[in-house]
Amino acid sequence: MEYKDATIEEVDQAMRESQVAFLSYKNLSGKKKAEFLRAVADEIEALGSSLIEMAMSETNLPEARVAGERARTTGHCRMFADLVEEGSWVDARVDHAQPERTPAPRPDLRKMLVPIGPVVVFGAANFPLAYSTAGGDTASALAAGCPVIVKAHPAHAGTSTMVAEAIKKAITKTGMPQGVFQHLHGKNFAVGQALVMHTITKAVGFTGSLVGGKALFDLANKRPVPIPVFAEMSSINPVYLLPESLGATFEKTASMLAASITQSVGQFCTNPGLIIAIDNEALKKFIAKLSEEISKIPAGKMLHPGIADNFHRRLKESLQQKGVTIETQSTDEGSNLYGRPTIASVPAQEFIKNPLLAEEVFGPFSLIVKCRDLTELTSVASRMHGQLTSSLIGSEDEIQNHSSLLNVIVEKAGRLIVNGVPTGVEVVPSQNHGGPFPSTTDSRFTAVGTDAIKRFVRPVAFQNFPNALLPAELKEENPLKIWRMKNGTLQKA
Secondary structure (H helix, E strand, C coil), X not given: CCCCCCCHHHHHHHHHHHHHHHHHHCCCCHHHHHHHHHHHXXXXXXXXXXXXXXXXXXXXXXXXXXXXXXXXXXXXXXXHHHHHHHCHHHCCEEECCECCCCCCCECCEEEEEEECCCEEEECCCCCCCCCCCCCHHHHHHHHHCCCEEEECCXXXXXXXXXXXXXXXXXXXHHCCCHHHEEEECCCCHHHHHHHHHCCCCCEEEEECCHHHHHHHHXXXXXXXXXXXXXXXXXXXXXXXXXXXXXXXXXXHHHHHHHHHHHHHHHCCCCCCCEEEEECCHHHHXXXXXXXXXXXXXCCEECCCHHHHHHHHHHHHHHHCXXXXXXXXXXXXXXXXXXXXXXXXXXXXXXXXHCHHHHCCCCCCEEEEEEECCHHHHHHHHHCCCCEEEEEEECCHHHHHHCHHHHXXXXXXXXXXXXXXXXXXXXXXXXXXXXXXCCCECCCCCCCCCHHHHHHHEEEEEEECCCHHHCCHHHCCCCCCCCEEEECCEEEEC
């Protein structure tokens, strides 16, 4: 089925309706927003197998993966429902007036987080549910009190439309303002550009390529009134193999990494695309075992032709660079839609000299960087771009002995992993899914977990306000019974 691109007039209408909805939606209680978010989750589940089948037909993903992604999407909605219903996320703070203070009296000051306004969300190519129409960006923005305008990803437009209809049913059932959610299609850049540049748009959520995310970021900063773009864009998620432990753990480590590199045909933003180690006998054994494991994994059908074409182009380009050697490739399916698992290696000195080798190859590929010693390994780490994750494989004592390396890695990533792989992002409050540029546009925020709501709010202080005019969270009697800071002490009314 063909889905017509939105016109500029339709973009404008959607934005205006979102602004009207914002004026009432932002003032709804956390309980009301929670009812809405739970209804969204219920309506998505009510779509049943038809949603699974649609997503499978559009993305080539297996049933288990789509079903798991649906559960993650509805779980995200319910997680934010619980958060806003409880209410303390607004970080309410109260400092009472001190009229007798000298040399100057102190006014009554109360502060909390408030929603920023309509948020534009771009559906992600590689997650038709969890990072798309009702995914984490949408759920966290709605929880914050912000209307959402989704631009569906053309690679799974039918799936996006089905979820959009489910959200609209939830709007009707819970009595939400009709304009609180808008859904638009747009294959060309003009629709996205119009959404980002519209004066009503107050923030953007994006998951995708560095080229796409940076383009939106640059547009947003050219506006007369710049707005934040929270873009997750590019990460090769380096894995550092410490030498003393590798000799004993090479088989386990190789099997673990082979599964992570090829999971979902490598189409995760947390795919381990770089393995960094000291070139010795243990590394040779590791490469042999990794090659053995990779050779057993057949090429897989990728999400859509655009991703497949980009993988083949970037893989070919990387393999043609000076010093790069192919260690192994799995069976070739003979079709451009398939991603062929590939492992290559390169000496560290060539990697350091060639910035292209540090760029993401989105798919089932990983490059092994062979270092002469720990000094060179640390030098590679220090030259690494910002990443979503970095992993260390080694014993506790060995990691402690290499604290200088750990100190470098901490500055380069948003999530650090010991003796594990970066794939598998738990949706829990303690999660951080973000990192220094170019992995994201703002390393202070996460796209996963309850703190994702903080992207779409801003602090406001109320000075000397009569109690009756204050938001409920800041009233003296605290009718919502939420935890808050009061005169420097965490209290609950």
